[in-house]
Amino acid sequence: MMLTRVKRLWELPESAATDESVFLERRQLCQAIAAGPILLGSTAGGATNAWAAAGGDLISDLYPVKRNERYTISPRKLTEEKYAITYNNFYEFGSHKRIAKAAQKLKIRPWTVTFDGMVEKQMAVDFDTLIRQMPLEERLYRFRCVEAWSMAIPWSGFPMKALVDFAKPLSGAKYVVMETAQQKENMPGLKQFWYPWPYTDGLTIEEATHELAFIATGIYGKPIPRQNGAPLRLAVPWKYGFKNIKSLVRFTFTDKQPVGYWEKIQGKEYGFWANVSPKVDHPRWTQSSERVLGSQKRVPTLLYNGYAEEVAGLYAGIEKTLGKRLFM
Numbered sequence: 469m470m471l472t473r474v475k476r477l478w479e480l481p482e483s484a485a486t487d488e489s490v491f492l493e494r495r496q497l498c499q500a501i502a503a504g505p506i507l508l509g510s511t512a513g514g515a516t517n518a519w520a521a522a523g524g525d526l527i528s529d530l531y532p533v534k535r536n537e538r539y540t541i542s543p544r545k546l547t548e549e550k551y552a553i554t555y556n557n558f559y560e561f562g563s564h565k566r567i568a569k570a571a572q573k574l575k576i577r578p579w580t581v582t583f584d585g586m587v588e589k590q591m592a593v594d595f596d597t598l599i600r601q602m603p604l605e606e607r608l609y610r611f612r613c614v615e616a617w618s619m620a621i622p623w624s625g626f627p628m629k630a631l632v633d634f635a636k637p638l639s640g641a642k643y644v645v646m647e648t649a650q651q652k653e654n655m656p657g658l659k660q661f662w663y664p665w666p667y668t669d670g671l672t673i674e675e676a677t678h679e680l681a682f683i684a685t686g687i688y689g690k691p692i693p694r695q696n697g698a699p700l701r702l703a704v705p706w707k708y709g710f711k712n713i714k715s716l717v718r719f720t721f722t723d724k725q726p727v728g729y730w731e732k733i734q735g736k737e738y739g740f741w742a743n744v745s746p747k748v749d750h751p752r753w754t755q756s757s758e759r760v761l762g763s764q765k766r767v768p769t770l771l772y773n774g775y776a777e778e779v780a781g782l783y784a785g786i787e788k789t790l791g792k793r794l795f796m
């Protein structure tokens with residue numbers, strides 16, 4: 469079992485072959501490490517790359533990415549960066565909002581993303597290789613947590629559809645399950661063994677390939693900080709925050725509706741669909757309005773978080789059967 473997986477680990481499709489410049493940087497890095505400080509001093513350009521890489525950032529040259537003006541947040545305003553990067557939910561680092569400092573322990577290089585389950589061929593791809601295959605753009609999205617706070621964020625990243633196409637799911641696959649990294653040494657939250665780690669969540673293939681479903685690799689024009697889910701996380705703006713799973717290491721395609729982390733903990737409060745609706749209250753929080761991060765204001769919550777026009781069609785066939793379950 470283990471052996472088969474290891475053997476398959478670096479089987480990349482032709483299109484995913486490491487591009488030349490990345491390959492050179494890697495080789496320079498290896499040479500630099502092998503040769504030590506003398507070589508570093510004599511190859512200034514390569515050395516800079518090598519040190520940047522050793523520091524864990526092989527992709528800062530990609531930023532900032534071009535904004536796609538199609539996605540607007542008006543009448544909301546962009547949340548100030550200082551709020552978005554200091555008020556976080558990331559239970560792997562603690563079950564409160566001030567985890568940003570603790571999250572700096574997350575090790576983000578090397579970072580391997582695995583595609584498995586109902587796919588043509590199982591793959592494990594290095595993140596820095598993967599991101600260079602993807603069509604990067606910036607989008608402004610609203611974001612609404614079920615705890616009734618909200619923000620509006622400039623995400624950099626790529627449509628999730630590009631990733632699904634890359635993964636080549638079999639035609640029988642109906643869902644995609646995502647999984648967060650587990651780093652026992654770096655994530656104190658994992659010691660709380662009664663929680664169902666790893667954090668997972670899922671989407672239907674229709675949702676995952678909808679144009680609004682986005683994989684974020686950056687915010688505010690820079691690579692995404694650890695506390696916000698480095699190096700890649702999901703952004704599905706019409707769903708509650710907990711669906712926006714962070715620090716992804718695995719995409720598994722399946723024909724069975726998955727039960728995510730929160731649904732396992734408390735299925736009566738957190739369901740699979742989790743679409744935002746002001747009319748369906750969570751048992752502990754009213755969903756009719758929301759507190760805008762960084763202001764004292766409460767504003768009315770919108771159906772599908774303001775994205776009804778785009779996404780309501782996804783649910784036209786199942787709305788009646790699911791009823792309130794579509795919104796929790």
Ligand SMILES: Nc1nc2c(c(=O)[nH]1)N[C@H]1C(S)=C(S)[C@@H](COP(=O)(O)O)O[C@H]1N2
Nearest residue numbers: 556557558559613648667709710712713714
């Ligand atoms: N792996 C993981 N992903 C996660 C969470 C988490 O605890 N662990 N929290 C979720 C919840 S409840 C919210 S509201 C958002 C918060 O994202 P932010 O910290 O970038 O604002 O992340 C979601 N993704």
Ligand SMILES: [Mo]
Nearest residue numbers: 613614709710
């Ligand atoms: Mo949340």
